[in-house]
Amino acid sequence: MASLFKDPAKLSAYRDRRFPGNQEEFEHALQTSTTVYVGNMSFYTTEEQVYELFSRAGEIKKIIMGLDKNSKTPCGFCFVLYYSREDTEDACKYISGTILDDRPIRVDFDWGFQDGRQWGRGRSGGQVRDEYRTDYDPDILLIAPNNFVCNSCILDSYFVIGGYGKLVQKE
């Protein structure tokens, strides 16, 4: 039976719409890259905490925290860059699903970090998934409409209802 990590279809369910290449190139990148994406993180988790946990899988080259493009504050994801492929696979195999700051984090193979990918792509600045979330998440802040300032972020057109994070209004 083929190893889980040799079958490109099983590497990741995520397809980055902004990957600059075709499906074959995307799969090749997933199979060879030494970058992992970490999702479902607390907005309060620090780079030091990420380093502490992910260095258990191997030596880390770099960590890039995912940031809200408006507030420039962490918005629940990051990229961890390793030196070796083996360590990258170990991070996906052993760290995914572990609890960091009370949250089960998701570690996914990634095609490779490029400048710009650190920003949330949601319309309000954070991650897209948080704008469509229908389950309650205490880490998603109440963001009020009409330029209300919340935790150093200023939003002009959109608001998110509390921990449900559903994008409900476009003025």
Ligand code: GTA
């Ligand atoms: N390797 O799983 C991932 C992953 N995710 C979710 C984001 N990134 C990921 N990388 C890997 N694996 O660089 C990367 C992106 C980017 C950065 C921020 O993190 O490549 P983003 O999350 O803000 O935006 O990215 P992205 O990825 O362009 O959003 P996308 O793919 O539309 O949606 C992400 C999730 O949101 C979906 O899986 C889905 O669960 C939910 N979602 C999106 N649209 C809807 C919708 N209309 N209705 C309901 N749910 C939705």
